[in-house]
Amino acid sequence: MNAPPDFSGAATPRERLVVIGNGMAGCRAIEEIIERDPDRFDVVIFGAEPRVNYNRIMLSPVLAGEKTFDEIVINGPEWYKDNGIMLVSGDPVVHVDRQAQQVVARSGRVESYDRLLIATGSDPFVIPVAGHDLPGVVTFRDLDDVEKMLSAADAGGSAIVIGGGLLGLEAAHGLSLRGMQVTVLHLMPSLMERQLDEAAGWLLKTELERRGQTILTGADTEAMIENDGHVAGVRLKDGREIPADIVVMAVGIRPNIALAKSAGLEVGRGIVVDDHMVTSDPAILSVGECVEHRGACYGLVAPLWEMCRALADGLVADPTGYAGSVTSTKLKVSGIDLFSAGDFSGGDDCEDIVMRDASRGVYKRVIVKDGKLVGAVLYGDTSDGNWYFDLLKRGEDVSDIREALIFGQAFASGGALADPDAAVAALSDDAEICGCNGVSKGQVVGCIAGGAHSVDAVRSTCKASASCGSCTNLVEALLTISLGEDAVESGPKTLCKCTSFTHDDVRRLILEKSLKAIPEVMHELHWTTPDGCSSCRPALNYYLLCAWPGEYKDDEKSRFVNERLHANIQKDGTYSVVPRMWGGITNPTELRAIADVTEKYNARMVKVTGGQRLDIFGIRKEDLPAVWADLNAAGMVSGHAYGKSLRTVKTCVGSEWCRFGTQDSTGLGVKLEQMSWGSWMPHKFKMAVSGCPRNCAEATIKDFGVVCVDSGYELHIGGNGGIHVRATDLLCKVETEQEAMETCAAFIQLYREDAHYLERTAPWLERKGLEWIKAQLFDDPESVPTLAARFRCSQSFMQEDPWAKRAAGERADLHSHLAEIRPLKLETAS
């Protein structure tokens, strides 16, 4: 018996599949289709670029000189030939006629289709600033762009890359390797902020700067600078001008949806497709960076492959459907290991596990939610990136290995070793626990046996974990193993939950390690949270400000609202404003200005404060700069009633008016206030000067009080009129006004350098003891002048009126709304 002849191939003519886009997505889709059913379609591919299909993500290595174009070609001419595919390159499709099922190319060429695949990818986003179309301004998208950059690099000179994202940094790296001086301009304050958290962004920036690139963050481009019809540089909105021979715009991509939109297909940000990559027209499919699937658009390569598989399955095999992609990122810059995947934005139901190893330059952060890994950021050591990514995609429960997760696959998968205590117990006695101080496990155990029963005691006896703190968890584990969990003593309170260090440790290490920025402190001291909390941020900001006067740049976002807006927030969200009145003395001009401001801005109340100043209540944040301008015009500056800073110097009228007065107490009060205003402190700081022991200025409940007597000045410290009333202790008696001021300056500086943030002088004095303070100031005759000189040095940077700067327009964003929303009534034309 003969089998019936198979005529199917001849009986049904092949369907015609037209592909718009000869890029990675279009060609991969065809490969997937051919693999499943090589005879189903006659394929025509239209490409806008006049060349065969190449691996676009490898353009960076081509730019960097690590690869040639031939090496990144995916499908050469023979692939098209072997598979009977007609390639129309350099002739883009300009029109789709869905009715007639035809496409029209720029040359006028018409092709009919049974199925149409749109794979137009994305276009680089060009910031529409003046001069964006000048010669020398290029994007980084295709080989033409790379060739333009290479010819610019041949001539040497300097380049600007706008955009500190993945693409921008790869472009910058390539140009830098080609010998150009590269400046990266990034709008956001942190590089690659979509993939990296602040900590990893800071490490990356430091490394790129070390390699000679200039990285300007918070740089907002205003316009291109032109010279002889060619770009000559970039001008920023802050007025800075940076010269360059070539400007690369790499700020982002936009799905290319123009053709689909004009054809009437449903589009959002991208071309809307279902799980089988079918558009709103069943005859038309779409894949790649041009599509929007379940509200998401993708700009990375891995989702492309998944989409192409789903497309081919749906078209010629058993439909599987595309369910969206979890993406991961690796920066292709040689020598920099960086990995990010999933969602690292955290959340209340998420748990952050952070490990920092400053000496190796390693930062790792994994995010766990509902027992599952949902995100990971790795810098410096990405060897476990794939393992984390795999855990993430599989959505497996990681609760059992949670404790060991951050140490990586080798550790977490080690069965019994998944218990970190067991892992530490298994270490040999010679194993190094603390790399900074070279302390072995045997030494730590010996030190615990010798009576050190807390982390702090271990730190002070054998120095383990006393420097960078990255081995604190190992020391804790050794304490638990040696003593049992209940016998481990807790040490002094840490600065906050983000660190194992105390206030004193942090202050000491900032100086020892020369740490000069908040992210740097958090990295070097192994903070367990990515960007701290509302307790540690203001504390670190103060400690850095105190440690590096004139050098540290104040971080306003780490300040409480009052210090950020230079006014006191009230329960209704309005602010109160206290202008400075030196020593409590005022005059008609000042009083008139205060009266005028009160009426002009509808302030609801003016009140005399406990510190002898006038407080204007009910000012809106939008009006603050104008209020300050008016007060400045009358000669008044900020009263700092809002700050952890010198508040007021209260005075009595003293020998000038009072029949009991022994010295010029008002005069001394004014001088003290002029010396110390504007200084930031651990907490608020109040002073007073009384002209005689009757003490009308209440100097004995102030942080620093002066009581004048016939023979000189009694100096008192550590008083407080708050919840716990505390009378001052007598510090010393001096004979001259000059000595009183010098001692005051030295005392303030000692407090500034030693107290914990948010510790008033009263509890500080009780913690340290009056004798300690006296010893610090008076044991060495050089102490007072040295401390006073440091205070004056710091003051030389601090005594600038913050109100005047705001009144002149600085940080207008803090005082203005983004915009206002009003319901719009629709008006019909009559």
Added chain:
Amino acid sequence: MIGEWLDIGPTGQIEPGTARTLPVEGGEEIAVFHTMRGEFYALVNKCPHKQGPLSQGIVHGDSVSCPLHNWRISLKSGQALGEDKGCTPTIPLRVDAERIYLLRSAVVPGEAAGNLPALTPAVAA
């Protein structure tokens, strides 16, 4: 651009780690937050505790500490965190091509929902 979403301007207007405000005529003022990690969130600018302006708090992680009594509010859910109980309404937000969009229907108060809300640029203070 897209009818359902209201364009409230470029992302660069809000420094990471801070928030800015958006008053709504006839509705609740909105606070738009930009976290240090680059995420954007929009919430009614009121703490569930004593209605403190959340926009003025310190932003850390994806939470904000209220400037009045230091309640910590989740930017994602609007829920008070820790021991405190309460919730601030959130407004759906998305970012596209470096611009911020709010869900129009969540911005406009109920009775005015028939009218299209319009955006007026704020006059710089």
